Amino acid sequence: MKLFELIKAGKHTAIIEYLTNSETLMGGEDVALVQRGNHEEIMMAIARTLLWPDALDALVERGNLNEIRFMLVTSPNAFISYHDVEKLIPFGRGIANAYADMLLAHTDIQKFDEVMTPLQVALIRMGDHRALRRYICKCKLTPKAYKVFQREGIPEDFLVYSLVHSVEG
Secondary structure, three states, X not given: OHHHHHHHHOOHHHHHHHHHOOOEOOOOHHHHHHHHOOHHHHHHHHHHOEOOHHHHHHHHHHOOHHHHHHHHHHOHHHHHOOOXXXXXXXXXXXXXXXXXXXXXXXXXXXXXXXXXXXXXXHHHHHOOHHHHHHHHOOOOOOXXXXXXXXXXXXXXXXXXXXXXXXXXO
């Protein structure tokens, strides 16, 4: 609750110090911090603490590409379990490389279609074909994601996928 008081009082230096010594934020503190809108404080929170799903929503609503990319790089597990990954699609090319990197770093979950399908579909729909090709060169799409890929992909993407995964056209 101390962080709420610091936010309300606008104590930037004290907020940074608080975040430096915290491993997690509780009870909406992370949402309040994101809604406060101070970029340095948000970046510190991303680097030092765990943001909960409501804070991820607030971060995505805020729409700062640097903050979202930093979150993808430093806290990938948060986005792997993010319940509304489709909200990332409009950021497309702005975050696609960091997003693809995050997915590639989690090859251990590739076998879980129900987890991977929405994550892969989001990457397909971001529209960054270089990031998508980098991903599909290393990982196979789930059957449901592949159906979206067939509908929304471009011929060069299909060529790359078929060459790497021996899929007939």
